[in-house]
Amino acid sequence: xxxxxxxxxxxxxxxxxxxxxxxxxxxxxxxxxxxxxxxxxxxxxxxxxxxxxxxxxxxxxxxxxxxxxxxxxxxxxxxxxxxxxxxxxxxxxxxxxxxxxxxxxxxxxxxxxxxxxxxxxxxxxxxxxxxxxxxxxxxxxxxxxxxxxxxxxxxxxxxxxxxxxxxxxxxxxxxxxxxxxxxxxxxxxxxxxxxxxxxxxxxxxxxxxxxxxxxxxxxxxxxxxxxxxxxxxxxxxxxxxxxxxxxxxxxxxxxxxxxxxxxxxxxxxxxxxxxxxxxxxxxxxxxxxxxxxxxxxxxxxxxxxxxxxxxxxxxxxxxxxxxxxxxxxxxxxxxxxxxxxxxxxxxxxxxxxxxxxxxxxxxxxxxxxxxxxxxxxxxxxxxxxxxxxxxxxxxxxxxxxxxxxxxxxxxxxxxxxxxxxxxxxxxxxxxxxxxxxxxxxxxxxxxxxxxxxxxxxxxxxxxxxxxxxxxxxxxxxxxxxxxxxxxxxxxxxxxxx
Numbered sequence: 001x002x003x004x005x006x007x008x009x010x011x012x013x014x015x016x017x018x019x020x021x022x023x024x025x026x027x028x029x030x031x032x033x034x035x036x037x038x039x040x041x042x043x044x045x046x047x048x049x050x051x052x053x054x055x056x057x058x059x060x061x062x063x064x065x066x067x068x069x070x071x072x073x074x075x076x077x078x079x080x081x082x083x084x085x086x087x088x089x090x091x092x093x094x095x096x097x098x099x100x101x102x103x104x105x106x107x108x109x110x111x112x113x114x115x116x117x118x119x120x121x122x123x124x125x126x127x128x129x130x131x132x133x134x135x136x137x138x139x140x141x142x143x144x145x146x147x148x149x150x151x152x153x154x155x156x157x158x159x160x161x162x163x164x165x166x167x168x169x170x171x172x173x174x175x176x177x178x179x180x181x182x183x184x185x186x187x188x189x190x191x192x193x194x195x196x197x198x199x200x201x202x203x204x205x206x207x208x209x210x211x212x213x214x215x216x217x218x219x220x221x222x223x224x225x226x227x228x229x230x231x232x233x234x235x236x237x238x239x240x241x242x243x244x245x246x247x248x249x250x251x252x253x254x255x256x257x258x259x260x261x262x263x264x265x266x267x268x269x270x271x272x273x274x275x276x277x278x279x280x281x282x283x284x285x286x287x288x289x290x291x292x293x294x295x296x297x298x299x300x301x302x303x304x305x306x307x308x309x310x311x312x313x314x315x316x317x318x319x320x321x322x323x324x325x326x327x328x329x330x331x332x333x334x335x336x337x338x339x340x341x342x343x344x345x346x347x348x349x350x351x352x353x354x355x356x357x358x359x360x361x362x363x364x365x366x367x368x369x370x371x372x373x374x375x376x377x378x379x380x381x382x383x384x385x386x387x388x389x390x391x392x393x394x395x396x397x398x399x400x401x402x403x404x405x406x407x408x409x410x411x412x413x414x415x416x417x418x419x420x421x422x423x424x425x426x427x428x429x430x431x432x433x434x435x436x437x438x439x440x441x442x443x444x445x446x447x448x449x450x451x452x453x454x455x456x457x458x459x460x461x462x463x464x465x466x467x468x469x470x471x472x473x474x475x476x477x478x479x480x481x482x483x484x485x486x487x488x489x490x491x492x493x494x495x496x497x
Contacts, residue, residue: 007424008488014150014431015483016110017103017438017455018389020157020202022086024441025116027093031132034122035162037170037211038086040076041066043447043462046361050447052210053079066209069217075166076210083463085442090449090458091468092439096140098470099439102456104147106476107483111149112388112434113140114157114202117183124161124179129186141194151195152388152434154253155184155237157202158212158444170214171226174309180233185240192245199253199325199388200234205282206255220302228306231285235319242319251323253388254283256377258331258369259350267336275334275350280380287381289320324381327389327436328370328415330363331356359411360394361451367414374422374430384429390415391436393443393451396473403457403473406492412479413490420487435479439470455479 019025022038042063044050051063057073064070078084092099103111117124119133141151164176184200204227209218213226238250259279261272277294284292290313299306332350356364370390377385392411396403412435422428440458443451448462455476460466478494 007420008486009420009423010431011486012431013486014110014152014386014433015487016108016112016149016152016432016434017436018112018152018434019092019114019437019439019441020154020444021114021116021119022089022157022159023444024089024092024113024437024439026087026089026091027119027136028087030093031119031136032122032130033116033133034118034124036086036116036118036159037076037162037165037214038159039084039162040078041084041086041211041447043083043085045446045448045462050445052076053082066211067218068209069219070210074216076162085447085464088464090439090441090460093136095468095470097143099456100140100143100147100149102470102472102476103438104149106438106455106480108149108438110152110197110432110434111144111438112152112154112199114154115187117156117159118161120186121161121179121183123163124176124183125163127182129183129190134186134190138190138194141191145194150197151191152197152199152432153187153191153195154199154202155187156180156200158207160214165210165214168214169216170210171229172215172222174229176214177229177233177236181236181240184237185244188241188244192248196248198241198248198250200237200250201230202253203255203327204230204252204286205279220304224299224302224304224306227282228308228312232312232315234286234321235289235315238319238321239315249322251321251325251386252286254324254326255279256326256328256373257350258328258366258373258376260331260333260353262333262335262338262351265336268334271336272334283324283377283381285316287321287324287383289317291316321383323384323386323431324377325386325388326373326377328373328387329390330359331366331369332364359392361445363393365392365411365414367411367418369418370415371418371422371426374419374428375426378428384431386432386434387419387430388432388434389436390433391453393453395450396452396457398457398459398471401471403471403475405473405475408473408475409478409492409494412475413482413492416482416487416490420490 040052042051049065054062054074055077120129259276261269333353334350353364437453439456440452440454457471459469477496481494
């Protein structure tokens with residue numbers, strides 16, 4: 001047995017969970033919260049994509065999926081006969097004390113959550129923040145500290161105030177940078193003495209369309225111009241954050257599905273490299289502080305002419321990320337024959353791997369890929385790493401007041417071992433892990449509740465019906481044991497106590 005086989009994680013390792021407000025928080029229309037761009041997204045399923053409901057220019061009703069452009073003159077609109085999961089989610093807004101206590105009971109010492117921008121600035125254009133929104137998150141942060149947990153705050157997680165999307169076309173408009181920086185400043189003023197870890201954005205390499213970046217049209221030109229403005233907003237926020245909070249650390253979150261060549265055929269290897277490189281484009285800009293040499297090829301191929309102002313490149317260069325955080329759920333394979341280069345309407349491309357089993361919603365399960373990914377990222381950027389999303393979405397059978405989810409324990413144990421090996425054998429400086437999601441919430445991809453991730457079962461169905469009562473799954477007790485051993489004991493045995 002390798003000497004590192006049962007070695008624990010570093011003594012100051014951060015163990016916790018992660019959520020997004022529009023999937024978890026709820027509280028729609030309460031506490032001064034304004035409408036945000038995710039509030040128009042319906043539920044769906046693996047067979048039926050979620051839709052953004054619209055009113056067309058002639059007043060008639062329509063919809064598009066989140067990857068599509070709006071018809072000319074159309075605007076997002078809610079309808080009474082549709083179910084919009086973000087409005088209720090699983091109601092953390094009213095359950096935050098209970099939920100934080102459950103996380104603390106497992107031994108969490110960090111909790112990653114996102115702040116709803118429109119709860120702080122309902123329209124996004126106001127000069128002063130909404131005091132009720134500020135107070136809500138202060139209560140959440142204070143509750144975390146009461147239980148010995150560090151807040152890890154995502155400032156913007158795939159959403160924005162709908163007013164900015166509707167009237168300014170979201171991140172395509174440079175004015176939104178000013179609005180974002182003002183929003184971040186309000187958070188730093190309110191919580192700067194309480195929060196050390198911040199993420200400026202979530203999965204910049206996988207966000208698109210109206211619901212996530214506020215744009216009405218999805219073309220490469222619109223997409224990359226919006227990304228440029230988000231890069232600048234991140235750098236300006238890091239500059240301000242370091243000035244206001246010298247001890248704070250700033251990252252951003254990226255989607256990191258590993259991509260392997262389908263064969264050792266040189267053409268397949270080159271295709272996989274180019275696909276991976278296009279995914280790295282976003283981290284290259286934000287972690288290295290400059291557009292990579294190959295950006296010119298991407299922009300030429302996609303007919304993009306980036307509009308920059310004097311000083312933009314200097315801002316990016318002076319204020320890069322302090323650490324790199326990422327999600328990891330799967331790996332894929334890339335061959336010359338299926339290679340298309342990641343485009344703004346997709347996430348990362350690739351085909352299934354015949355050597356891997358898949359999760360219920362089709363994602364290949366590849367724990368070793370997490371170790372590979374950690375090494376790859378540190379080799380490239382030489383910055384500390386944080387795994388801020390990883391987990392298994394499954395159909396859980398609720399019986400006898402619990403869920404017997406050994407499959408979730410097995411999935412996590414295998415990924416923890418891979419992460420432990422990257423740290424202890426490869427000496428990769430990964431300082432934390434937040435599992436998606438510690439308490440069941442609404443699935444982003446399908447809008448369902450039956451795609452469950454948590455250690456805690458929430459009594460709610462796909463249409464929002466249920467008591468919202470929380471129940472501990474078997475994996476709750478297992479995770480408590482894992483954290484108590486600081487990851488040294490990954491066996492599937494556990495006690496309910």
